[in-house]
Amino acid sequence: MSLPAQAAATLHRTWSDPPGVRGWFSALDHKTIGRRFVIAAFGFFVAGGLLAATMRLQLAFPEMKLVGPDLYNQVFTLHGTTMMFLFAVPVMLAMAIYLVPLMIGARATAFPRMTAFAFWVYVFGGLSVYIAFFLGSGPDAGWFAYVPLSGPEYSPGKRSDFWAQLITFTEVSGLLVSIDLITTILKHRAPGMTLARMPLFVWAILVTCLMILFAMPAVMMASTMLILDRLVGTHFFNPADGGSALLWQHLFWFFGHPEVYFIFIPGLGFLSMIIATFARRPIFGYPAMVLALIATGFLSFGLWVHHMFAASIPELAKAFFTAASMMIAIPSGVQIFCWIATLWKGRLNFATPLLFVLAFFFILVLGGLTGVILASTALDLQVHDTYFVVAHLHYVLIGGAVFPLFGAFYYWYPKMTGRMMDERMGRWNFWLFFVGFNVAFYPMHHLGLAGMPRRIYTYAAESGWGPLNLLSTVGAVMVATSVLLFIVNAVKSYRHGAPAADNPWGASSLEWATSSPPPPYNFALPPVVSSREPLWVPHHPSRPPHVTGLALDTRESLVTTAIDAVPDSRDTSPDPSHWPFTAAVALSIMFIATIFTPWGLVWGSIPVTIALIGWFWPRREETERHLALEKRP
Amino acid sequence: MRAKGHRPGTPKAAPRDDVALYVSQLPSYVFGPRATMWWGTFGVIAIEGMVFALAAASYFYLRSHAREWPLGVPPPELSWGMVNMAILAVSTLPNHWTKRAAEQHDLRKVRIGLTVCVAFALAFLVVRIFEFRSLNVGWDTNAYGSIVWLLLALHTAHLLTDFVDTAVLTVLMYTGPIEGRRYADVADNAVYWDFVVLAWIPLYFIVYWAPRL
Amino acid sequence: MNGLFHALDPAGPQAALIAQLWWLTVAVCALVLVAVLLAFFIALRRAPRADAATPADVKPLQQAEPRTRLVVTAATIASAVLLVGLVAASAATDRALMQLPLQNALNVQVTANQWWWDVRYDDPDPSRIFATANEIYVPVGRPVIVRLRANDVIHSFWVPNLHGKKDLIPGTEGTIHFRADRAGTYHGQCAEYCGLQHAFMAFVVHAVPQEEFDRWAESQRKPAAAPSTAPQKRGHDLFMSGTCMMCHAIQGTPAQARKGPDLTHVASRERIAAGRLANTPENLASWIRDPHRHKPGVNMPAHVLAQGDLEALVAYLGALR
């Protein structure tokens, strides 16, 4: 059954973003915001990658003079900061903003204005730190900005303040998106999509967002203390006046360790979706997969001290954190075993998305195993802060998140654009990336064992580190070429790619039930779900196939119960508005002003308050429409 | 047509459940955990609860590494803290009264209740100024001063946002436009105030009593 | 196995314990990697090929797959067992590391500064305490207790052939215990990012027989040699009248500042500037004229000196054996 054309047109008008420039800034469609978010995050990936390329050129030969120590320190700090805070975490949330409502059969996220606001805050935060960098004020204390090096005494100027404020920007953004996604997942699932039928990617995002809620406050606390120390002379980290340098490390890593899993867990979600589709069967062991995700989320809060083994920590604590760090390999292992079982018992369609995902089984497993090595206190004392750690972190981050992400790009590109990406270029992209990656990062394990510390701007020829560094640089060039190839492929396919059908890969989740690209309202008739693989298992004949009775001329959506997804109430999604953008501008002005004077907070909060009141103040016309649909509980 | 809220496929006869799941009979807003807004509020509370917990943990971390505590200054005076504790405790009464009024859609009571709540928040904020004065230490004196100022300032920030929030809601309930959902907003606002009160109890003991232990 | 020094080439019991644990852990990890990849490749080879139109197999939704479940469970249990083994091995190594016998230990105090190491040899008799920089002599076979402090930011003390690393954190004092059982010169390096010249904050540990150590310590305890030649005298005067003495100490002279390395016996060191340069007259001259050429950002200013003055300073410092 489909919707009458006239009704569909009304629905289209209701859910479309307004036209024009003003409309561009008022857009609320989760697909628009999600797409912009992904593109912005990818832009930061390229920026971070160009910084990496600079480092690799500088390190290719001993005693290189391409960049001096001052610039190098800014470059590696900005590389790490960009990749972690502006690329890896946001890109995963961005993909979720796009995909989650589609996967759960909803028309929008729960709080679309919050999503839009979070996007703008993120963009302004990212731009501010790059502008500072180009003005010669790039942060230079490393991506975890240890005090006292980042403190008032050893980092004069505004470099560390920009870093700390960037953290504030990205945290505000990440936290808001998390609240939005958690609520969307728990309250906007299609009727019948019980928790036990939720796609694994949605599970991964739910776990990730819950982790964000409890982990990000730690780094916000830390960066706030840092700014206060620098700006108004508090002494949180000043040992001379009762402060503690280790307090910073505890707060940072209490966040920092879970953070690497916010990057990894959505990657696992991509894997589960893609493997199921290309192995032509459901993932083996769904309950075990869900439990493993939850276990990883929980355990990741108990590992942070493994980044601090070389500091003065009680021996007993070290032993505890060693054990906890190793135990987290078990849930990762369970998932890997389940995927291998799925591949084993499936029928395989070797398309590009699957290739990228399969790389995980070599790269992430190797990186995970070096993680197990690092988890041992005694071994970590040798390789901590050397290139061995740099190797580990790129193996897990790129193998566990970036390869799955590229797989996800290839997989969902047809849904997002309505066109297929080029398969032949996809294969070149993949093999160049895979080989280049290993050439670039495998040698770093050996460099670390040979004593090469991380974060050095150059090294003496006698060190003997030259040849392996050169090799690594060659690998990085291959990776860069492959990323360039991807960009070419994406841009070319956008215009000339083969048109994509609704479900080009024969997948089973709901996003493939609507057109490619989806209409602004996602589903003309919101689906009802009666199995875990809704597009593979024929709909149960005694169950209604879709929802009806939602308004056409107001953005009305269905709210279901959190666990069983039983229809429970109706909700209205807000109309497009410039306020999220305006409020983000006001907030950014406040944050930036606060870098220079504490009064920035006081005066800056006034426009922010005004913008927020403007945002939430209901409009009469909107209220009337709501009243017409109103039904008391 | 527009204002009536046109619905697609509305059958003339009673809807048949195997053709489509008919949902327009469902309430258009609800209270408590059934509502999306409640989850949003709850998310904010979770984040801020975590912030308080981490600030408290930092307090005890610094304390455990200090030679003496408080560092070379007398502990805070108790009087204003007590006053504010009392104000907060009493404020839960009008708060819950308002929440109940909202659940009953009693606009008159909601208006009165909200006004009283705003007055309480204001009183609390004023006393807070004196609390800062009675700490006996500056934020830039030493790490002890920094952390107690931070604890108090964090809580004040929440008070301030909730104060503005409640004040705006009060004005809105007087001037309109009002729809049923606004009552749910009032109820959620009450939940948030409860959180601000509950968070204050441990913070109060940390700021005022921990230095005396 | 290239490079100057190597974490897996132990010269003492601490590094040896770690190296043993290393090989054990690497062996287990290699086993796991091979097993996972083997299963993975077999899975890829045996699974039939398909395309997007192949109907999906949804039987698993209704039917359990007991054999697969058994294999996955077994793999999980095996992983858990291996991991528990690794945790136990790691804990055992930690214990063993703490049990290095410390009787008759040598006490050294190392203070890290942005970007050099201040080394002091403790002694119950204060007049026998002496200082050097970026260079630690230890007797072979005798345990060493190094007390670690930092004056500015966090640094990390690391001599891979002897032991793992230990951070030096301002406001706290840490210690590290090791013993060198093999004579030799071991490279050390600051391993915690500490600012502009973190790259060139190295030091060396010379492990020498006890008698040689005693001879060395005795010579270090002596005050600086008095200048004997005319250029040396001129260098001495320049040093004492110029900026140098505001930062450096030379025992037996008025220069007693501790902002830079103690130069009492600077000529006895193999390298200067925390390993950056070989200790030759040319390098010394170049360093004094413009240290920023060698270590940009270093905490020693450039000095505009007449050629003669520079040569005199180098002559003076070159005589401080």
Ligand code: HEA
């Ligand atoms: C995606 C990100 C990601 C992921 C998934 C991981 C995963 C793991 N990491 Fe890693 N880690 C980072 C990102 C990540 N890490 C980053 C960015 C840093 C550096 C930060 C910085 O200093 O800049 C870091 C640093 C880091 C350190 C500190 C190193 C140091 O600074 O000295 C440690 C120490 O314990 C560690 C451990 C681990 C462990 C035990 C895992 C485990 O989760 C791995 C588990 C997986 C496997 C083990 C493989 C699969 C399992 C099986 C096949 C089962 C069978 C296995 C066995 C029997 C062994 N990591």
Ligand code: HEA
């Ligand atoms: C997800 C995270 C992530 C990713 C993807 C990467 C990607 C890369 N990283 Fe990154 N790295 C980190 C996270 C990441 N890194 C972190 C957290 C640190 C620690 C920082 C710290 O110590 O503080 C680090 C540190 C780090 C170092 C150590 C620096 C040091 O300690 O001194 C090095 C050195 O080689 C390096 C290299 C690389 C390289 C070559 C890539 C490559 O894979 C990059 C590939 C991409 C490109 C090269 C972009 C190419 C794009 C184009 C060519 C397109 C151009 C087109 C147009 C302009 C239209 N990284």
Ligand code: CUA
């Ligand atoms: Cu000192 Cu790095």
Ligand SMILES: [Cu+2]
């Ligand atoms: Cu970690």
